Amino acid sequence: MTANQSVAQLDLQLGLPPRRSLFQDVVHRFVRHRVGMIGLVITLLVVFVAIFGPVLAPAPPNYMSFTEAFAAPSLAHPFGTDDFGRDILSRIMYGARVSLMVGVISVGIAATTGTLLGMIAGYGGRIVDEVIMRIMDVLFAFPTILLALAVMAILGKGINNAMIAIGVVYLPIFARIARSSTLKVKHEEFVQVAHALGASGPHIMLHHIFPNILAPIIVETSLSLSFAILAEAALSFFGLGTPPPDPSWGRMLSDGREFFNQSVWIGIFPGLAIMFTVMGFNFLGDGLRDALDPSMARH
Amino acid sequence: MNYQYVLQRLLLAAVVVLGVTLVVFLIVQLIPGDPARVSLGMQTTEELVEARRERMGLNRPLLEQYGSWLVNAAHGDFGDSLITGQPVADQIVRRLPATLQLAVLAIVIGMLIAFPLGILSAMRPNSALDVFASVISQLGVAVPDFWMAILLVLLFSSGLGWLPPSGYTPIQDDFSGWLAHMILPALTAGLISASIQTRFIRSAMLEVLHQNYIKTAHAKGLSERVVISRHALRNALITIVTVVGLQVTALLSAVVVIEIVFNLPGLGRLALDAVLDRDYTLLQGSVFVMAFMVSLVNLAVDFTYFLLDPRIEFA
Numbered sequence: 001m002t003a004n005q006s007v008a009q010l011d012l013q014l015g016l017p018p019r020r021s022l023f024q025d026v027v028h029r030f031v032r033h034r035v036g037m038i039g040l041v042i043t044l045l046v047v048f049v050a051i052f053g054p055v056l057a058p059a060p061p062n063y064m065s066f067t068e069a070f071a072a073p074s075l076a077h078p079f080g081t082d083d084f085g086r087d088i089l090s091r092i093m094y095g096a097r098v099s100l101m102v103g104v105i106s107v108g109i110a111a112t113t114g115t116l117l118g119m120i121a122g123y124g125g126r127i128v129d130e131v132i133m134r135i136m137d138v139l140f141a142f143p144t145i146l147l148a149l150a151v152m153a154i155l156g157k158g159i160n161n162a163m164i165a166i167g168v169v170y171l172p173i174f175a176r177i178a179r180s181s182t183l184k185v186k187h188e189e190f191v192q193v194a195h196a197l198g199a200s201g202p203h204i205m206l207h208h209i210f211p212n213i214l215a216p217i218i219v220e221t222s223l224s225l226s227f228a229i230l231a232e233a234a235l236s237f238f239g240l241g242t243p244p245p246d247p248s249w250g251r252m253l254s255d256g257r258e259f260f261n262q263s264v265w266i267g268i269f270p271g272l273a274i275m276f277t278v279m280g281f282n283f284l285g286d287g288l289r290d291a292l293d294p295s296m297a298r299h
Numbered sequence: 300m301n302y303q304y305v306l307q308r309l310l311l312a313a314v315v316v317l318g319v320t321l322v323v324f325l326i327v328q329l330i331p332g333d334p335a336r337v338s339l340g341m342q343t344t345e346e347l348v349e350a351r352r353e354r355m356g357l358n359r360p361l362l363e364q365y366g367s368w369l370v371n372a373a374h375g376d377f378g379d380s381l382i383t384g385q386p387v388a389d390q391i392v393r394r395l396p397a398t399l400q401l402a403v404l405a406i407v408i409g410m411l412i413a414f415p416l417g418i419l420s421a422m423r424p425n426s427a428l429d430v431f432a433s434v435i436s437q438l439g440v441a442v443p444d445f446w447m448a449i450l451l452v453l454l455f456s457s458g459l460g461w462l463p464p465s466g467y468t469p470i471q472d473d474f475s476g477w478l479a480h481m482i483l484p485a486l487t488a489g490l491i492s493a494s495i496q497t498r499f500i501r502s503a504m505l506e507v508l509h510q511n512y513i514k515t516a517h518a519k520g521l522s523e524r525v526v527i528s529r530h531a532l533r534n535a536l537i538t539i540v541t542v543v544g545l546q547v548t549a550l551l552s553a554v555v556v557i558e559i560v561f562n563l564p565g566l567g568r569l570a571l572d573a574v575l576d577r578d579y580t581l582l583q584g585s586v587f588v589m590a591f592m593v594s595l596v597n598l599a600v601d602f603t604y605f606l607l608d609p610r611i612e613f614a
Contacts, residue, residue, distance in 0.1 A: 137311075138318030141590045141597070143552035146570055150586055153574045154329045230443050234556055237445050238571060253446060260449060261457045271446035279441040 029291040036287010042280025050096040057090035061247045070263045080265035082256055088265065091247035092273045098248045099277060102163050102232040102241075103225040109167025110228075111174050111221050118178025119205050119213070123186055133179065136172040144169045145234060152240050159248075162241040166231045170224050177220055181213035188212075215292040222285035226278040233274050249274045304605060312598045316591060320372060323587040324365050327579045333357075334579045338381040377584030382576050387584035390569060395588070397467055398565035400477075401484055401554050406547065408489025409496055416493070417500025418527065421508060432497050439494020444553045448487045448560040455483060465562040484561045488553050492546050499542040503535040510534070536607050544600030548593050555589075 011017075020028060030036050049056070058077070065085035073080045079088035121132040139147065148165040155161035185191060186209065194204050235241040236250030244251065249270045256266035327334065335351040336343065352358055355378075356367060371378070377387035420429040456464035462483055468476035507513065508531055516526045555567030562568070566585050573582035 134314055134318060137315045138322055140548075141315055141319050141593045142322075142586065143548060143555060143589055143593060145552045145555045146567070146586055146589055149555075149570055149574050150326050150582065153577075153579075153582060154326060154331075156331070226441070233443050234445060237443075238559065240574070250443075253449070257449065260453055264453065267446075267449055267453065271443065271450070274443050274446065275438070275441045278443075279437060282437065282440060 026291050030287055033287040033290055035283045036291065039280050039283025039285070039287055042276060043284050046096055046100065046277050046280060049093050050100045053093035053096060057087075057093045059087040059090045061091045061094040062086065062245045063090075070259070070266075072263070073265055079269040080263065082252075082263075082266050083259050088252075088269050091252060092249065092269060095247040095249045095252065095270070095273065096277070098159065098242055098246070099229045099232060099274070102159065102166065103228040103281075106163040106166035106228045106232070107170065107221055107224045109164065110170035110224060111217060113167070114171040114174025115178040115210075115213075115217055117171075118175040118180075119182050119209060121175065122179040122182025123201065123205055123209060129179070132175065136175045139168070139172045144231065148231060148235060149238075149240070152235065157240050157243070159242050162232055162235045165235070166228050169231065170227065173224065174217065174220060177216050178213055181216055182209055185209050185212045219285055219289040219292060222281055222288055226281035226285070229274065229278055229281070305602070308598065308601050312594055315597075316594050319587065319590045319594065320369055321365070323583050323590070324368050326586065327583050328361065330577070330579055332577065334381055337577050337579070338384075372587065377587070378580040380578055380581045382578045382581070387581050390581065391566065391584055391588050394564055394566050394569045394585075396469070397563050398551075398554060398558065398567065400470065400481060401488065401557065401563065401565060402547070402550055404481060404485035405488030405492055405550055405554070406543070408485055409492030409546070409550075410543070412489065412493035413496035413500055417497045418504055418532070420497070421501045421504035422523075422527070424505065429501075432501065436494045436498040439491055442491070444487060444491055444556045445560050447490065448484070448557055451483050451487055452561075465560075467563050480561075480563075484557045484563060487557050487560075488550060491553055492550055495549070496539075496542055496546060500535070500539055503539055503542075504531060507531045507535045537604060540600060540603050540607065544596060544603075547596045551589060551593060 030040075063086060065081070068077070068081050068085040069083055071077050071081040071085070077087050077089065079092065081087055082091075117132050117136070121129045124132075142150070147169050148162075151165035151168050152161055155164060182205075191204060191208050194208050199208075232241055232248070233250030233253070236248045237254040239254060242248035242251045244255065252270040253267060256263075256270075260267035333348065333352070335348050335355055335357055338355075339347055339351055356364055359367075368378075375388050377391070379385065380387055380390065383390075416428075416432045416435070420426070420432040423429055452464045455462045463480055464483075465480075467480050470477040513526060513530055516530045521529075554565065555570065557563070558565040558567040559571055566589055570582060570585040570589070572578070573585060
């Protein structure tokens with residue numbers, strides 16, 4: 001009989017509930033978090049639409065039918081059609097791909113680079129810390145959309161450059177979170193022991209510090225996805241992100257702007273899609289935060 | 300007052316502003332294309348481009364160019380626009396009032412909504428008002444600012460016909476015209492700002508309301524109004540000031556978007572036009588002024604902490 005089995009049997013005899021692993025504990029807390037679960041369902045729905053959009057969409061996203069231009073919502077076109085007679089529901093379904101892709105890649109850029117810089121700042125010496133964090137302070141001084149505009153001026157228009165621009169804008173947030181978490185963890189005994197055993201700095205950061213600062217990074221990743229989706233929508237709205245005729249929610253709002261008065265659905269549904277998706281990621285982030293660190297749970 | 304703290308904070312702000320100048324200067328260096336060629340247009344000769352490069356100092360070493368840009372910027376000279384040829388500083392001065400007016404109005408609207416809503420929902424957790432405040436907060440964070448602007452225009456301009464959909468009248472020319480043009484943009488930015496502030500004010504107040512000194516104040520028989528205003532709110536102010544300060548930075552970002560949607564002649568509109576027209580010097584100047592404003596706000600927030608709680612020290 002192993003030690004774990006004997007502990008389990010003792011618990012059973014004492015009438016105690018079964019013990020859970022740390023991961024099971026997190027899952028248990030998340031499943032009981034109503035808002036977090038709503039966020040998870042919304043996020044999964046958006047991911048499902050993004051993957052299966054081409055199969056599920058009633059029409060190709062760029063298929064034009066001028067005889068059906070400005071058609072109001074109906075059974076044939078549940079969200080109506082735009083000025084070119086394109087089915088708005090189909091374009092929103094394809095647009096989910098763009099939004100998710102931009103969100104995942106730009107936040108991926110920000111999270112990996114920012115976390116790495118934050119860990120180096122937190123674990124490295126005072127000079128390294130000062131240099132990295134002052135650079136982050138400088139980036140923080142720029143209003144986000146303005147910094148994104150400046151980066152896009154350097155890189156040029158287009159969806160790929162929009163992703164890099166958004167990644168640069170959100171990089172300092174991850175750096176600050178990773179640095180403060182690293183500062184807390186680096187004085188723990190297991191890090192001191194690893195250091196005493198002769199482990200190298202990169203080894204300690206990767207194998208000992210990184211797994212222990214992952215929780216706040218995961219939470220920030222989920223919350224940043226929503227900001228990234230909003231930023232892409234804004235850049236596309238200004239004509240700097242997704243090029244026409246590809247559907248992007250921000251682009252759809254920008255292109256249809258002059259027709260909102262006569263066909264209000266052109267302005268309503270893409271906006272609702274953005275709001276719904278952003279809300280999903282925010283709820284998911286709230287749930288993850290409360291599940292991963294109950295002490296951070298909001299009142 | 301702890302002068303060492305003030306000095307250290309001022310030094311840090313100076314370093315950040317210097318970093319901002321470097322980033323802004325590098326933007327122009329990194330943008331593909333030749334500013335001298337852009338300023339001369341398509342119909343030009345190599346000799347003219349070379350002469351313009353010499354006049355603009357683009358043939359000098361990079362460090363020398365940065366040094367001279369820094370000295371000029373310190374004197375309020377950001378060079379001439381590549382497209383219009385006008386001094387960039389003049390354009391910024393012309394555009395600054397609209398941006399500042401919008402930002403101030405938005406902060407006032409945001410605080411007028413967020414303070415009562417946040418405090419009342421913290422005093423009555425899980426009440427109908429608390430749920431309402433929570434829903435409003437979540438919606439405000441999720442709604443894209445430019446979409447909210449469009450919806451408000453659809454409702455108040457196209458639908459009800461109460462307010463103009465876009466444009467701007469200078470305040471000194473016609474106050475009522477100015478107000479009519481500013482209400483919708485300020486309301487858009489204010490509602491977004493309020494949704495975030497409400498959440499933090501509620502959270503900060505809830506934390507304070509559970510402290511022992513609040514229970515003592517209640518036990519002394521003080522009225523709820525006195526307990527909230529004299530004991531709870533004062534202690535929650537540090538968190539609230541932090542959030543309002545951070546909000547100003549986020550608000551300046553929203554202001555850029557809202558100016559563009561409402562066609563307000565502010566710094567945000569100027570920056571977007573500069574990107575679209577490839578007017579590098581104009582972009583440089585407008586981005587620098589906005590980042591400088593953010594640095595000043597951050598500095599003001601730090602000093603406010605110190606005034607609110609003298610125990611705070613420089614970390």
